[in-house]
Amino acid sequence: MTSYNNEKQIQESVIWSRSVFHSTYNQYLAQYKVESCLENIRGNSLLDLACGDGLITELFARRVSRVVGVDANGKHLSEARKRLPDAEFYESLIEDLELDERFDTVTMLDLLEHVVDPIVILRKAASFLADNGVLIIHVPNAYAINRRLAVLMGTLEYCEELSPFDLEIAGHRRSYSLQTLREDIERAGLRITKTGGIFYKILSTPQMDWFLKNGLWEEGGFGWGRVGGPQKDWRAEFCRASYELGKQHPEDCNIIYACVTR
Secondary structure (H helix, E strand, O other), rough: OOOOOOHHHHHOOOOOOOOOHHHHHHHHHHHHHHHHOOOOOOOOOOEEOOOOOHHHHHHHHOOOEEEEEEEEHHHHHHHHHHHOOOOOEEEEEEEHOOOOOEEEEEEOOOOOOOOOOHHHHHHHHHHHHHEEEEEEEEEEEOOOHHHHHHHHHHOOOOOOOOHHHHHHHHOOOEEEEEEHHHHHHHHHHOEEEEEEEEEOOOOHHHHHHHHHHOOOOOOOOOOOOOOOOOOHHHHHHHHHHHHHHHHHHHHHEEEEEEEEEE
């Protein structure tokens, strides 16, 4: 074992999962996180580090012929195995993971903010890349528009501040901007080929979840939709538009990403 002996226990204590907390918003966000990855993946094999409860892994498996998931949290991994009983999963810290296989794409979605040493993790993840493979990294954006609004409102003292939810439920250890994400990747000796943002998020996560569940999505009452126009799923259209707008304004997005090669 490495010097990360206590880390497995720490990761087992993290209770956050996409399917439990703010599930409606996280379902839509997961859809567009995968959509963004699919715009950048290579080949037909994908390693998902860390896969959590398998919500995103399942979406990948619909589009990529071979998907392998890894997570240190056994409780979350058991949920992933229920979702994908025929898929291959490993219960391990990334730091301790040993695999002979190399993958065309390695995804590391919302992981760097959790780990002890992000440079070690970046190098380890890149070691699983096949020749000409791509590592896709997602992290929450400390400078997302909702967090900048929160600072002006006084509910955050500064954008990089970690809230009690971040610390106690989600298990975050740090926050990221596009600049600090670049810096960590470069310190790991890796090459960035592309950066961007996913989902223009105007409200906090609990507010977004409430809004998607309870908003005025039907025509009438001057809610969403053009009166007398074609009927659409306006909730889905709002999320699609938020994804498209986020491409134009990555610095404002909920999630920032980088595509990386060795």
